[in-house]
Amino acid sequence: MQSIIASDLGTPERKSGKSISLEVNGVQVTVPEGSSVMYAANVAGMKVPKLCATDNLEPFGSCRLCLVEIDGRRGYPASCTTPAEAGMKVRTESPKLADLRRGVMELYISDHPLDCLTCPANGHCELQDMAGVVGLREVRYGYDGKNHLHEQKDESNPYFTFDPSKCIVCSRCVRACEEVQGTFALTIDSRGFDSHVSPGQMQPFMDSECVSCGACVQACPTATLMEKSIVEMGQPDRAVKTTCAYCGVGCSFVAEIKGNQVVRMVPNKDGHANHGHSCVKGRFAFGYTTHPDRILKPMIRQSIEDRWKEVSWEEAIGHTASEFKRIQAKFGRSSVGAITSSRCTNEETFLVQKMVRAAFGNNNVDTCARVCHSPTGYGLKTTLGTSAGTQAFDSVMDADVIFIIGANPTDAHPVFASQMKRRLREGATLIVADPRAIDLIRTPPHIEASHHLQLRPGTNVALINGLAHVIVTEGMANDAYANERCEPQEYQAWKDFVSQPKYSPEAVEPITGVPAETIRGAARLFAKGPNSAIYYGLGVTEHSQGSTMVIGMANLSMATGNMGREGVGVNPLRGQNNVQGACDMGSFPHELSGYRHISDAKTRELFEKEWGVKLDAEPGLRIPNMFDAALDGSYKGMYIQGEDFVQSDPNTQHIEAALRNMECIVVQDLFLNETAKFAHVFLPGSTFLEKDGTYTNAERRIQLIRKAIPPVAGKADWEITMDLSNALGYPMQYDHPSQIMDEIARLTPTFAGVNFEKLDKLGSVQWPCNDSAPEGTPTMHIGKFVRGKGHFVLTEYVATDERTTSRFPLILTTGRILSQYNVGAQTRRTENVMWHEEDILEIHPHDAEHRGVIDGAWVSVASRAGEIVLRARVSERIQPGVVYTTFHHPDTGTNVITTENSDWATNCPEYKVTAVEVTPVSKLSVWQEHYREFTDQQEALLPGKVIRGQ
Amino acid sequence: MKTAVYVPRDSSALSMGAESVARTIRTEAANRGVEIDLIRNGSRGMAWLEPLVEVSTPKGRVAFGPVSAKDVPGLFEAGFVKADAHSLNLGLTEEIPYFKNQERLTFARVGITDPVSLPDYTNSGGFVGLANALKLSGEQIIKEVTESGLRGRGGAAFPTGIKWKTAYDAPADQKYIVCNADEGDSGTFSDRMVMEGDPFLLIEGMTIASLAIGATHGYIYLRSEYPHAERALNEAIATAYQEGYLGNDIRGSGKTFHLEVRRGAGAYICGEETALLESLEGKRGEIRYRPPLPAVAGLFGKPTILNNVITLASIPTIFENGPGFYKNHGMGRSRGTLPFQLAGNLKRGGLVEKAFGITLRELLYDFGGGSYSGRPIRAVQVGGPLGAYLPESQFDTPMDYESFTAVRALLGHGGLVAFDDTVDMARMARFAMEFCANESCGKCTPCRIGSTRGVEVIDKIIQNRNREANVELLHDLCDVMLNGSLCGLGGLIPYPVLSAVRHFPQDFGIARNGK
8 A cells, every 4th residue: 555645647757858748638748758658647637547557666557447549549558558659649538448447347346355344455445446436336247256355364474464365466566576675575476367476485475585675565556465553553544754763774754643643654755765665674663662661751760779760851850950060060071971862863963962062061972973984974074075975875876886895785774775776687786895695695586796705804904905906006097087186196105005016916815815806806897887886884884994994995986986976986874864964963072063173263163152152172072982981980970862882882891880880871762771771860752753853864865854743751852952951051942943953054064055944845955955055965076076186095904903813713793684773772672573583693604513503502602802692593694714693682792792992093893803702502691691680670670660579 | 222211200290100100111121121211301281191101203202191100011012112002102292282282482391301401401492591681781681571571470460571670770789589489379380390390491580580680699489398399490500500500600791690499488378479578588478568569679678579480481482582472472461371270170181381362261171171070160260269260151261361350350370270060159269268268377457357257257158147148248358358458368369259159149049139
């Protein structure tokens, strides 16, 4: 079922420079060349009956309802598959057409249950609509003929049902799975009257290759594929357009609601980042918003051994303010700080850092980008002049060579991965650099990387230098481009640097483990282009040389001329929905919004004037510094908005010790997360469905989120921060987040042209958005780089200190999977756990055999930082010597074993390289035992819980 | 000198025991010390005489048939190798009226030569057409094809020259030639006979087509139930590669054409050109909508000439003897010859290549010899399972595309299936609809559901359940299928069904006016 507010032009809009005019029912209409007659008729305002056609899928021509008459043509062509031609005269209605359409409907209904009144699609069923449109009054075939009315329902998927008895075999689901999602999980099995939709090889949906993106459910015109939420709750009656709160793709969604209950989330066809597509998380995993674990009342306590006490908002805010004042009076102005949330809106993030700078009077603010894409900000700013990706997602449709480095798009950025796969099906070639065989390495029937650079974790910089070496020494660099657009002397110095024998593929092979010939092949392909685009993820940044690698990629793209147009660029696939925005909004201890350094007096002055306070010119504490300061006793109070670093940051035990040493930890969140177990104040936050604001996705696209339902706990997150600031004595007064955005625009040149009204009208804008780019900037660095000349920086490879030893002979690297999101606080509270109940350790068969590890058995993974126990999966996805796991479940404690090593420039932790040993065990680790005990204890301290033993 | 003895390797002969006949002849000859040269030829197309064994004599080839293995010793006794008298002796093959009265252009070589012998082929005019075509530009080749008046022999009768021109005009980096050899119509076998009996002819025709549009690859999509044709084609293709008639430099011309046989998926619908292309691409055999035409976006989305076996096999003749020669045969807009295939209840089934214009009656009686059962012929289905049933009153219709259209019938691929007066035409209508239900790809609604409902409606008519209303419903359904179906399967099945109702209402228990 399509969104209840969707319009449907029947066939896709065609992009063509040429327009043609034709006549439909006497009405003149002009459409792009290549448009269908159906599209033209719809544009002319003439609805043609249809079932198999829908405008996000290529025409198919199977239902035969959309037949029309065209002057000078024989018969009754299907309007969906007939291209509109100049001067055509089309009739969409005639007595003959009416007979034929009624005849077709009569056939459909002769094999369809007549249970409309009790059918979940009732009210939004296209088959029902068409029966009405064509005026079907009787089914002369009767209902005793051959039929599918007794086919069994498949309810295996947690989110939707498949009821083949209602299927009209229009293939919209099959085509959506192919064209939109690119998974090819569905097919039509058998033929003739027996034709039927089959997931995989006639399997239940859950056992098939289905990734539950929901494209098929959205495409289904009947109740054959139907959300279980609609089956249970009935049809939604209102719709609110908003933006997904999961990953950095930033899919636009329509929240469909009944009363104050969200019935379902449907991807918005007008969404600029997703074009009507979704993944299992955004589409279905919103059940956490109403999960009973949500904490809905403010709570306080003196120590973490105490029971939580529910209090009023006033008391909670007042208590927090007085604690922070007390701490600052006792330990100094710098003894408190805050963490902004990459899950919250730009406006909320902006307010938190404003409060820190204006009310706390220091710069102790940081954000989770510290632990993910801070090297991106540093590296791209240094080389190009902007701390963000260079392209829009749509740019990939112009790429000839796609180079993925340290990213797993089909799991972590699935909607963009689908677009990428579409481009690959069109013929673009793919290079992947990853220690692990991600799905894009080979996914039948259409996806196969031409080169898999399966490098050893931690050797990215050696690899990129090796690639550059081939391109430079084989004369494939674009000297004309680089000399014109970049500093020529620096460029020459870089060429000399990468040409050194130590970076030849043969010299790099023993370091990276990638065969020299593979490096050469990939380099040649990348240089040949003509449009080569780099997409990368945390496999680039979360290393001791994360920033160096970002610079290395920028160097490579500049040297090959792959910057400043469609189809090229260096593109970070950012993790969180608003991590780009959190960075943009001045969440860093050294930067104000728009990446302006706090030490810059002129910038400070601008803010001081607007805010009416004096700002500290010294950068504040970064997250790891905060923990260190907490341990040495100089950092005592912390306001944490929507962030769970106890689970997400490295070396858990170090963080736990730091938090135990603090006096007032304020956690503002939906759930009692891992960090909240160490907190003294809990302020219940709001979900993305409960507030207004904006998110900025990985392509710098600013999009609105709109309040679908009121905040369940009473306040939107920005209101809480505002209240706290007021209680601290620094006045803030906003009636709506749009006013905060207006302030951001006043203070931030790259946001100067952004306001809610414009976002509402245009759907989205990509920053920079200002007078010279009033509708935003999809592609950066056209004509010249933002910093002026592109800046080549030499990227010496320095091996990480984290080395394998006889005690820790394996390297652990971490990642994520499709169904779970980050620390899992949300997705673990949805049916998504059906796909991923626990974190699993992937280990190569050689390493497994050597250690007596069998598939499915418990293993201990120990590093110098700690030890955890989890289940092993013996898999050839991972190379020998490397093991892999995820960090979605807190009771796994993956970050207990990751270390304090970090990027030299930004302190981004080296999550991707930890030396470990794996051994078969039969019980949990000491930390895990302790964790369970502590969690039980903390949960028992919640109001309304009976304390065990009493 | 050794005597040449011919035993066909054609499926029709093999199905009648030709293999054991050949084996026995070889053994008998050896035992008797008779020196013979046993040649496995194609079939002459006189199916009722198969296995038809021929012996070459100075006067020509003498036919014996039908020969069974147990006849062989007797034949030797009677001086068979000297073509002496025997009850199975049919005289000179060429003088058998059934054969003598044909106009064999496309089948000129079939039954006469060893199908996989390249010398046999080239000694009888083979590859002359190719040599001529190699001297021409693509445009000139297409002009000659257009001038010949050749129309597609698969059934649709689309002018071949126009199809080729369309593929020629479509710009692309790669073009293809695809031969539709998924011959699946009931009562048809001309494609098979030419592939088994003269495979080089098809290779030559396809190669000329490739020259016309600059295609470098070709595929023969072969019916899966044609193992003998597959063997013959692959043998001939291998020889053609060896001798430079296929490959990267065809006869030193610098032109490239690669050809391979792909075995079909075993579905009737895969004989429909777009479903064939889907199947050839490795997908489910499902109809594609048109436009784009395969000539513009065919195999793997590239411009593709997709022609039937007989169409492509007609090409060498045109280039050997000139378009005028070919065009001089036939009538009206139907130029050249059509290999008619006589089947069903006929005394003399087989292949009759004649110029267009011969009447149905001539084929049925002069060639076919009337019904096998000796009873009057009541109906003939022409053009395969989607063709109309013609009653005796229409037997004088000339075999010509337009004349058939005028009587709401199809010439199709030229297959004839005859029925005597014991036939129940209501059952035949039901059979036609059931065929459609069995073979429908399931893509479009009129065919997918309509064909199954059609069977049910005809059953109700036969059972006299609400007969009048159901006859009306059958007409309405046929109208929806005819005008609404995506391809010719659902779109043409009303032809046999409604022709049965129209010409034989009494079999449905209704009067001529449908009441």
